[in-house]
Amino acid sequence: TLGYLSTCMLVHPRVYYQMAADGLFFRRLAWVSPNRRVPVVAILVQAIIGSAIALSGSYEQIINWVVLPQWLFSGLAAVALFIFRRRDAAKPAPFLRVPGHPFTTAIFIAALVGIFVSEIVIYPRDTMYGIAVLVSGAIAFWAWQRWAPVPRQTTP
Numbered sequence: 001t002l003g004y005l006s007t008c009m010l011v012h013p014r015v016y017y018q019m020a021a022d023g024l025f026f027r028r029l030a031w032v033s034p035n036r037r038v039p040v041v042a043i044l045v046q047a048i049i050g051s052a053i054a055l056s057g058s059y060e061q062i063i064n065w066v067v068l069p070q071w072l073f074s075g076l077a078a079v080a081l082f083i084f085r086r087r088d089a090a091k092p093a094p095f096l097r098v099p100g101h102p103f104t105t106a107i108f109i110a111a112l113v114g115i116f117v118s119e120i121v122i123y124p125r126d127t128m129y130g131i132a133v134l135v136s137g138a139i140a141f142w143a144w145q146r147w148a149p150v151p152r153q154t155t156p
Contacts, residue, residue, distance in 0.1 A: 008046075013046045014042070016045060017030055017039035017042045024141075024145075025144070029045060064119065064126035064127060065133070068115075068116055068120075068127050069130050069131070072112075078109050079109065081105050
């Protein structure tokens with residue numbers, strides 16, 4: 001849990017920062033402290049979000065909220081391996097390959113399906129909260145794309 005938490009606290013603010021820098025999120029989150037060279041506003045936003053989540057439920061509930069969305073994206077990355085292998089079949093083999101692919105990748109995806117089903121059966125309400133957050137994020141991103149001003153192109 002502490003490893004996952006520290007990863008989230010380090011990575012998520014940088015995702016907010018990059019989205020803001022690319023014009024896909026509030027511009028203010030792209031501000032970097034000149035002294036510390038870190039995205040201060042993005043880190044503060046992550047701290048507020050993390051605090052709200054920590055105060056919103058029990059440890060078990062919070063874990064259940066994130067299991068399905070977190071593993072969903074890991075599963076999509078595994079599915080992408082099949083897509084990339086098929087798409088790039090004519091290209092030279094990459095330097096590094098997933099050991100045992102496609103069998104190990106298929107077993108991983110099957111295990112994730114089992115986790116998803118058990119999570120929905122055992123903790124349906126908590127799982128739906130996680131799905132609701134995921135869907136609301138997708139809706140917010142869609143709305144941002146639709147109504148946000150188009151970023152200006154600068155010529156070199």
